[in-house]
Amino acid sequence: MAALCRGRHRWKKTDCFHILTRALTGKHEYDLLVVGGGSGGLACSKEAAQLGQKVIVLDYVEPSVKGTKWGLGGTCVNVGCIPKKLMHQTALLGTAVKDAQKYGWNISGPVSHDWSTMADAIQNHVRSLNWGHRVQLQDKKVKYLNMKGSLLDEHTVKAVTKAGKETTLTAKNIVLATGGRPRYPTNIPGAMEHGITSDDIFWLKKSPGKTLVVGASYVALESAGFLTGLGLDATVMVRSIALRGFDQQMAGLVTDYMEAYGTRFAWNSLPKRVDKLSSGALQVTWVDTQTGAEQKDTFDSVLWAVGRAPETKALGLDKVGVQINEQTGKIVVREDESTSVPNIYAFGDIGEGRPELTPTAIQAGKLLARRLAGQGDELMNYDNVPTTVFTPLEYGCVGLSEEEAVRKFSKDGVEVYHAFFKPLEFTVAERDVSQCYLKVICERHRDQKILGLHFTGPNAGEVTQGFALGLQCGATYSHLQKTVGIHPTCAEExxxxxxxxRSGLDATVTGC
Structure with missing residues (x-):
């Protein structure tokens, strides 16, 4: 151990003191040390504390490139699920106001939206959640430090304050749950200097105005969707396909609806540079990948939604030998969330092959806490995890996409039941229903086990959540046929x- 302290890592005397003391006594300051105060890290820490563990959480938010910063709670609370859903709801209300007139409501005067009023309300709600998380940790006797954490060995973490003050902490087990942050493209001049990301859009005090959203992930489409719904000019620049990794038929329905809704799309396009003009506008130059033609347009804002990178670089993984995937930067984890180093665990968005979803991180964190406390042995089940894309026409899904099912079972081994349906609430409002669609993907043979369910329509998340239980229980098409629907609802379809x-028959639902 003394040799380690003299080695290539050049440990400070205080670090060596903690390491040597722990080695000699076999005692640690904490049972569990969690690096990362997002949804997963908080869930893990609180669960462990309830099971009698002595727990500490380290969380520190590096400001975005544009200087945006926030409090405890991670991406979901601050710059993800929560503000996103509230802005989506704002846009839905705008559509509802238009529909209301068809239902007999007298709307006097022009209807307009005020960004600052919405932003203040949403940001105040997020701050209340930040405070709530701190209170919960205190109530459950979890120690919280607003500090950056990095590994010194399998039981030791160096914690550093914003001012640079260092502390060394030891724990029996260390859990890494630092999540990810949006990427900027590195090969496009002006991208970082003039662009923003999802780390910034939800904390803007003023409207972003005419906006170019670069990327076709769910983050890109959701952002462009609510911007359009707020009455702003929004364009999505797509290199190849939208919603990569999702069922592509459903992705097409989502983007078709968005185009009809008013969102512009620049398909097969690659941005080349972003320049700021003397007027303050941002001039974006891009290339059509099919024709090679170069095009330009000006925008008030450019939002980059081209993927996320795991927050692993500052964790000191190389010092202790934690294995990562060199291409993705994510930590290689086993089915029990353990890493290549004993006593160090990782889960959530930084885990290689794990879905980047808040609920999976929460569940995985709780189960890990129980195992580490010796209070359970259940592993996280990452199969049949439901999710929803909150675009203007919502898209919910659970299980396999049609492409995945065909790859796994062959085209002849899969039966797809489908329907185009008309939401009752769309009828009086005379809204377009041509993209309201659902399909249930089943094994064709044996008992026709349901492999996947996909739904585009109102309240897709609420619809999908209930059916997700059925897939977890091994539901078959026969089970679905025996289920009595609630009328009149979209879910009953x-x-x-x-x-x-396979039949080729018209799948349009007629009648009630």
Whole structure:
């Protein structure tokens, strides 16, 4: 151990003191040390504390390139799920106001939206959640430090304050749950200097105005969707396909609806540079990948939504030998969330091959805490995790996409039941229903086990959540047929679906 302290890492005397003391006594300051105060890290720490563990959480938010910073709670609370859903709701309310007139409501005068009023309300709600998380940790006797954490060995972490003050902490087990941050493209002049990301959009005090959203992930489409719904000019620049990794038929329905809704799309386009003009406007130059033609347009804001990078670089993983995937930067984890180094665990967005979803991180964190406390042995089940894309026409799904099912079972081994349906609430408002669609993907043979369910329509998340339970329980198409629907709802259409793609029959639902 003394040799280690004299080695290439050049440990400070205080670090060596903690390491040597722990080695000699076999005692640690904490049972569990969690690096990362996002949804997963908080869930893990609180669960462990309830099971009698002595727990500490380190969390520190590096400001975004544009200087945006926030409090405890991670991406979901501050710059993800929560503000995103509230801005989506704001946009839905705008559409509802238009629909209301068809239902007899007298709307006097022009309807307009004030960004600052919405932003203040949402940001105040987020701050209340930040405070709530701190109170919960205190109530559950979890120590919280607003400090950066990095590994010194399998039981030791160096914690550093904003001012640079260092502390060394030891724990029996260390959990890494630092999540990820949006990427900027590194090969486009002006991208970082003039662009923003999802780390910034939700904390803007003023409207972003005419906005170019670069990327076709769910983050890109959701952002462009609510901007359009707020009455702003929004364009999505797509290199190849939208919603990569999702069912591509459903992705097409989502983007078709968005185009009809008013969102512009620049398909097969690659940005080359962003320049700020003397007027203050941002001039974006891009290339059509099919024709090679160069195009330009000006925008008030450019939002980069081209993927996320795991927050692993500052964790000191190389010092202790934690294995990462060199291409993705994510930590290689086993099914029990353990890493290549004993007593060090990782889960959530930084885990290689793990879904980047808040609920999976929360569940994985709780189960890990129980295992580490010797109070359980259940592993996280990452199969059949439901999710929803909160675009203007919402898209919910659980299980396999049609492409995945065909790859796994062959085209002849899969039966797809589908339906185009008309939400009752769209009828009086005379809204376009051509993209309201659902499909249930089943094994064709044996008992026709349901492999995947996909739904585009109102309240897609609420619809999908209930059916996700069925997939967890091994539901079959026969189970679905025996389920009585609630009338009149969109969800009941799932229980009534009976036309197969293979048949070639018209899948449009008629009647009630």
């Amino acid at each position: 799932v229980t009534k679906v009976n036309i197969t793609k």
